[in-house]
Amino acid sequence: MDITNIETIPGKTIIAHYGLVSGSTVRSKNAFRDIGASLKNIFGGELKSYTKLLDETRQEAVSRMTEQAKVLGANAVVNVRFATSDVAAGAAEIYAYGTAVRVE
Amino acid sequence: MEDLILFALLFCGSYLIGRYKEKKHFADIIRREKELLLLPALTMKRAEDRPVAKAEMVTGNVVIAGDYFKQVMAQLASLFGMRIAVAESMMDRARREALLRMKAQAAGADAILNVRFESMKIGARDKVAGVEVLAFGTAVYYRQ
Secondary structure, eight states, rough: OOOEESSSSSTTTTTEEEEEEEEEEEEEEETTTHHHHHHHHTOOOEEEHHHHHHHHHHHHHHHHHHHHHHHHSSSEEEEEEEEEEEETTTTTEEEEEEEEEEEE | OOOHHHHHHHHEEEEEEHHHHHHHHHHHHHHHHHHHHOOOOOOOOOOOOEEEEEEEEEEEEEOOOOOOHHHHHHHHHHHOOOOOOHHHHHHHHHHHHHHHHHHTTTOOOSSEEEEEEEEESSSSSTTTOEEEEEEEEEEEEEOO
16 A cells, blocks of 8 residues: 555556545543653653654554555555544544545 | 742752753754755655655654753743743754654655644643654655
8 A cells, every 4th residue: 555645656647536535543641641650750851652652543543544445446545644633631533534546 | 948949959950851851862863864964855745857666655753741840931931921942942852853753764765755744732731741743754766
């Protein structure tokens, strides 16, 4: 599955468009107590556990999006974007969306 | 009185240690930026008209937390509507780190197109607790 955040897959030709595909994941912060603890971390710096958590969450959203594209018969997703929203206190949604296409 | 001593200790301690950690991080960022200087990160969607062998999306993210000193300074500055310099350096540090991680993922690429940044606030709503920055773009590998 080819994924880009521009309108084309450079070096390939788009032969069919299948429309919008998306994937979302909602993660609550409470489930990861160590994060709350490290947020109180008074000396600042990178919160590695949180970096990893958000990276995994985003990858999950992307894989849900590509699953959806596969079902439609696409072999690439172009113009992918990310959005986040606060759905509830202590929870965040990560949303990935793009256009499913078939390329050659 | 004890509260005041605790506050002073936290304030000074977090200033010294936070500043030391930030300086070290910036030195590391500058070193890695020099190493990756030949891989341009562009904000446009096409660069050179050359045949492309491979294109893929690359991402880099980082979560940076502010220290206690920064939180106090931010609260003070927002009383008077001043510029929050301590938050500016935190954002700069997070964006540059995210960009570097994205570049590291695109090892061997010729350029990264359409680079975009997204940021998300982490932690309590009324505090400068921390920030997540995501950098993403499309890495292209030209045909040799």
